[in-house]
Amino acid sequence: MNRENTNQTKASPNIVAVIPCYRETGHVLKVIKHIGPEVSKIVVVDDGCPENTGDLVEKKCPDKRTHILRHSNNLGVGAATITGYQKALALGADIIVKIDGDGQMDPKLIPNLIRPIIEGNADYVKGNRFHRLDAIYCMPLLRIIGNTFLSFLTKVSSGYWSIFDPTNGFTAIHGKIAKILPFHHIAKGYFFETDMLFRLGTLKAVVKDMPMQAIYSNETSHLRISRILSEFLIGHLKNSVKRIFISYFLTDFTLASVELVLSILLYSFGLFFGIPRWFESIDTGIPATAGEVILAALPIILGTQLLIAFLNYDFRKTPKNPIHPSLH
Structure with missing residues (x-):
């Protein structure tokens, strides 16, 4: 019964x-x-x-x-x-x-x-x-x-x-x-x-x-x-930042978290180092040296690889097991 x-x-x-x-x-x-x-x-x-x-x-x-x-x-x-x-x-x-x-x-x-x-x-x-x-x-x-x-x-x-x-x-x-x-x-x-x-x-x-x-x-x-x-664009930007922070730094910390941080740091260094020298070369007509080009490009290349690795992890992290059976 x-x-x-x-x-x-x-x-x-x-x-x-x-x-x-x-x-x-x-x-x-x-x-x-x-x-x-x-x-x-x-x-x-x-x-x-x-x-x-x-x-x-x-x-x-x-x-x-x-x-x-x-x-x-x-x-x-x-x-x-x-x-x-x-x-x-x-x-x-x-x-x-x-x-x-x-x-x-x-x-x-x-x-x-x-x-x-x-x-x-x-x-x-x-x-x-x-x-x-x-x-x-x-x-x-x-x-x-x-x-x-x-x-x-x-x-x-x-x-x-x-x-x-x-x-x-x-x-x-x-x-x-x-x-x-x-x-x-x-x-x-x-x-x-x-x-x-x-x-x-x-x-x-x-x-x-x-x-x-x-x-x-x-x-x-x-x-x-x-x-x-504007409501949608601002809302998506806020939610993206909050999601990344919550998922990868507040409630969990994995290799993907490290990859994301390193990719941001490398990108930032490559851009901040390379852009001023690019404008300087345009103004003076003097090409940047090979060392300056490598020093600007290499961090961006490495940052891209790390970002791709992070995104690959994020793609696979989509929830697969329903949570409602465990809730009371």
Whole structure:
């Protein structure tokens, strides 16, 4: 009898879906309608929406699984998601799914999204719209270019070198992982999903991609590249420095740590020694001596080799064993 109850619990985790909403009155009801029975509760967070999305859902959504939360002001998609996470945890969620209310994500893919977590192969799963070429053809060119650039920056700042499409908002996280996240430190705006990956990296959580195809129709994007570009660049720079410090000097110290320090020192010496002499040669017309060239170039060559060795180690350091089974 006890074995049967245990198996049933493992086979039927408590899944809670979180839908952050801002100007989503044209799509959110359809999104909720297509969320399958595998989800036990649906948390809709009205993030100070001027269209009163929360009121619309309250009046016109017959789904009894729905819980509606409201922000008095627009705090950002990250803040709305965190509010939803906290409510989901209060509802006893084993797995929390985050799906946007704009209709670009197919709720029927939720079973695929949560499967790696249920099977014990991941702590966090996110959608990847770039896995299939035929899906990429449906995507606006500017979005493809921007995502490629942001994906590389995210690899550097998070340490998850094998993932792509970092701003994808279709995600699932194990409840035990969500409980230990520092919500007060996570970005509250559009940088939220990317900052989540950095935070998960510091926990050494396993992150997996799930192939998906986005649905593009007449929805309006509230994301303005010019408005968020500086936020993303500064955020990635800060997270990259923090990740390196935490992973290689604060919580661990390996040969890779030494390689990184030496590569920086050698690069610095080669540049600071070589650049002034290069300008001096241009001004005077007198070529630098062979010794000066070697003294400037050799540290840079050695620094490059050490940096490549460090990056090779960093590539292989991506977490492979989920941590949620060991959490209580």
